Amino acid sequence: MIFQQALRRELSFTTGGVFLVLVTIMITTLVIRVLGFAANGAVSPEDTLVLIALATLGYMAVLLTVSLFVAVLIVLVRWYKDSEMIVWFASGLSITSLIGPILRFAAPLIVIIALLALFVWPWANRESTLISQRFQQRSDVAMVVAGQFKESAKAERVFFIEDLDVQKNEVKNIFATEMKNGRVSVAVASTGYMQNNADGGKSIVLHQGRRYEGLPAEPNFRILEFDDYTTDIRSKETLQPPPRDREKTVMELLDDPNPATLNPNRAELLWRVGLPLMALGLVLIAIPLAYVNPRLGNYTALFYAVLVYLIYSNLLNLTQNFVSQGKVSVFVGVWLIHLLAILMAIVLIRNRINPSLNWWRRQLPAWISK
Structure with missing residues (x-):
């Protein structure tokens, strides 16, 4: 009892x-990565904290x-190094006596790992994709904010409006630049207004x-007064992309009738089920x-x-790829x-139970090895 x-x-x-x-x-790695995406315009800076939290989950x-794997190793290595294992072995315990207490400690964590892999993993991936897609598909109407430079989703348009009167639809000191057909067009005006078009879109009319x-360095550079x-301010319809394998729930992976996605769905399910099994194998x-000679330390x-x-996780990923490509059956x-x-x-x-015997004799049953 004291030992356990x-x-x-x-x-x-x-x-x-x-x-x-x-x-x-x-979190440190994700902060660097997500901030890099925000700097490149792939995600909104306002969503960085949410994306970091979702990726961590x-x-x-x-x-x-x-x-769990590293903790078991560290604890047992320290026990060997400090000769505590010798004390326990001298008290009548063996290395097999560690299996039960360690598995009882690891069982709740393995259940949590299974729940996280089966349910939290696809949900977090799906939410991250939706946030990124909403930013990429945002309409140019969202760019019209007084006192701020706003860039379109594809970085082909930039707006700046110093003052905006929403009730009168009036704007002041407008700056609009657009890349079209390989040419840069910049329009500036002191006044203007916003209007609704017949097709449901919106546009800004600049005055004088x-x-x-x-x-400026090219001969066809032109300055026009108007x-x-x-x-036009193009309003885009936000489309919800179909979920990828890593974003599908367990029921979606099992019930997908599309034959083209059958193997990828099975491969994704294999990885999720394999993660708690890998935790058990590593423990x-x-x-x-964890055996360490206390004299060497x-x-x-x-x-x-x-x-x-590294070998275990890479083999799991390799098996997932083979199943996804149809080279290996998921049941194998x-x-x-x-x-x-x-x-x-x-x-x-078995090698640690009686290290004095030859390695091949350690694998035999006790009555044969005698």
């Missing part, structure tokens, strides 16, 4: 600490999987202004992998742990990698 309480307490603290560190690194299952066409100049592998186990995780891909991980954990555990 100490193990559970250290696993809880270590998992929480590792998770906070990984979340901090993830989407990757929460992966972060919990890594946190001047228009510049072309580039009494009235009308520039079992971490138990024997090194942390080579962490190096092997990184290698194991859903269990093969995880079965290999569990077999690897069993072999490593």
Whole structure:
């Protein structure tokens, strides 16, 4: 009982600490990435915090999987290094005695990982796509804001209005530039007004202004004065794009009748189901992998742990791609990698039970090895 309480307490603290560190690194990376998208005009600067929060929620299952794996390794490595495992082994416990308490600690987190992968992951991806699409498909009417330069979605139009009277539809000190047919057109006027068109759109009429066409260094550069100049404000219909595989709910993946998306849907479902199974396999592998000679006191186990995780996750992604391309059946891909991980954990555990025997004799049953 004391052994289990100490193990559970250290696993809880270590998992929480590792998770906070990984979340901090993830948020820092996302801030740089999303701000880069905002600077390039791909997303609205006003939506950056929401997009960062959605992306963090989407990757929460992966972060919990890594946190659980690393926490088990760190705790057991420290126990080996500080000779605490020797004390427990001398008390009659073996390495198999670690499996039950660690799995009982990991079971609730594995359930949370499954829920995050099955439900939160597609929802966060879908919401991020909708926010980005709404910004890309925003109408030019949204650009008309007094005192601000506003750029269109495709960066081909820029408006500036110093003053706007909504009740009278009057505007003052208007600046409008547009790229059309490879030529730059700039129109400026001191007064103007907004009007509704017959097709339901809107336009701005500029009074007593001047228009510049072309580039100043070119011979065809023109300066035109006008009494009235009308520039249309195109109202765009916001279209909701069809969901991608990573944005579909579990029921949408299962009920999609389109044969062309059958394999991609199965591959996406394989990845979501495989994530909690990978967490279980990594926890079992971490138990024997954490062995450290207390006399040496090194942390080579962490190096092997990184290698194991990279191989495991890449194999899962590779299987997902093969299933998506129809090269591997989903009924084979859903269990093969995880079965290999569990077999690897069993072999490593048996090797740690009696390391004095040859490695091939450790895999035999006790009555045969005698």
